[in-house]
Amino acid sequence: MISPFSLEGKTVLVTGSSSGIGRGIAVECSKMGARIILNGRSMQRLEETMTLLSGSGHSIIEADLSNQSEIEKLVQSIPQIDGCVFCAGIPQVCPVKHIKRGELEDIFSVNTLAPIMMTSALAKRKKITKGASLVFIESISGVYVGTRGDVSYNASKAALNGFVKGAALEFASQGIRVNAVNPGLVPTNILHLTNSMFSEEHHADIMLNSYPLKRLGKPEDIAYGVIYLLSDASGWVTGTNLVIDGGYVLN
Numbered sequence: 531m532i533s534p535f536s537l538e539g540k541t542v543l544v545t546g547s548s549s550g551i552g553r554g555i556a557v558e559c560s561k562m563g564a565r566i567i568l569n570g571r572s573m574q575r576l577e578e579t580m581t582l583l584s585g586s587g588h589s590i591i592e593a594d595l596s597n598q599s600e601i602e603k604l605v606q607s608i609p610q611i612d613g614c615v616f617c618a619g620i621p622q623v624c625p626v627k628h629i630k631r632g633e634l635e636d637i638f639s640v641n642t643l644a645p646i647m648m649t650s651a652l653a654k655r656k657k658i659t660k661g662a663s664l665v666f667i668e669s670i671s672g673v674y675v676g677t678r679g680d681v682s683y684n685a686s687k688a689a690l691n692g693f694v695k696g697a698a699l700e701f702a703s704q705g706i707r708v709n710a711v712n713p714g715l716v717p718t719n720i721l722h723l724t725n726s727m728f729s730e731e732h733h734a735d736i737m738l739n740s741y742p743l744k745r746l747g748k749p750e751d752i753a754y755g756v757i758y759l760l761s762d763a764s765g766w767v768t769g770t771n772l773v774i775d776g777g778y779v780l781n
């Protein structure tokens with residue numbers, strides 16, 4: 531009997547799969563049988579991800595998603611997909627009084643406008659199969675908790691969360707499900723920026739005192755939740771948020 535959690539026979543596009551959480555998602559989804567379309571800006575890192583995938587039939591599409599014509603090109607070049615994981619994202623550390631319009635536009639362009647415009651293009655070009663699943667990687671920040679100093683990041687993810695709720699309703703009649711995953715802290719490249727601002731003791735403190743399960747996340751922790759949302763096991767789940775955070779938001 532095939533497990534309801536299997537991704538066998540499904541084609542899944544994973545944006546931001548050249549590193550970190552997106553790479554983990556691509557690797558774990560391939561182990562569950564999915565054919566993966568990798569996306570990111572760095573061909574070298576995408577090729578590294580490719581070597582980690584199980585199975586066959588995977589492909590790479592290099593594209594800068596802050597650029598609308600690259601989004602259109604990507605969407606045109608792919609076959610119909612059964613799943614899409616919108617994972618590409620960037621951080622931004624900036625206190626409220628120093629926010630610059632251009633920087634705000636930069637972060638919204640990647641974290642918010644890109645996944646929204648890509649969903650629109652995928653729908654317009656009929657690239658999403660009936661019964662497909664779209665998964666948006668947000669954060670606990672901005673949706674469940676506020677964090678000082680990265681308010682633009684929080685706002686970009688909160689806006690995406692609003693899109694997820696409405697898109698879930700719009701696509702429901704086609705059996706297309708739309709959900710969000712909200713991770714807690716996972717040490718990846720994205721943290722280099724914040725790491726340069728906080729000491730190692732600060733991070734150890736976060737780990738021990740703020741995470742009830744007493745560790746930070748791993749890309750696989752997030753990937754296993756994404757697999758559930760992409761698979762038929764979550765066939766009656768849409769418009770929801772899956773918090774994967776070692777219990778952080780309980781505090």
Ligand SMILES: NC(=O)c1ccc[n+]([C@@H]2O[C@H](COP(=O)([O-])OP(=O)(O)OC[C@H]3O[C@@H](n4cnc5c(N)ncnc54)[C@H](OP(=O)(O)O)[C@@H]3O)[C@@H](O)[C@H]2O)c1
Nearest residue numbers: 546548549550551570571572594595618619715716718720
């Ligand atoms: N790490 C955490 O603690 C954490 C917590 C909550 C949520 N998240 C979210 O998880 C997602 C992945 O983050 P991560 O921690 O895995 O960071 P990461 O290792 O820095 O990965 C970010 C990914 O996004 C891609 N990307 C960035 N800008 C892009 C653009 N303009 N066009 C196409 N791809 C672009 C990068 O591709 P290239 O390197 O090839 O440019 C890379 O593959 C992000 O949405 C982030 O907000 C992370």
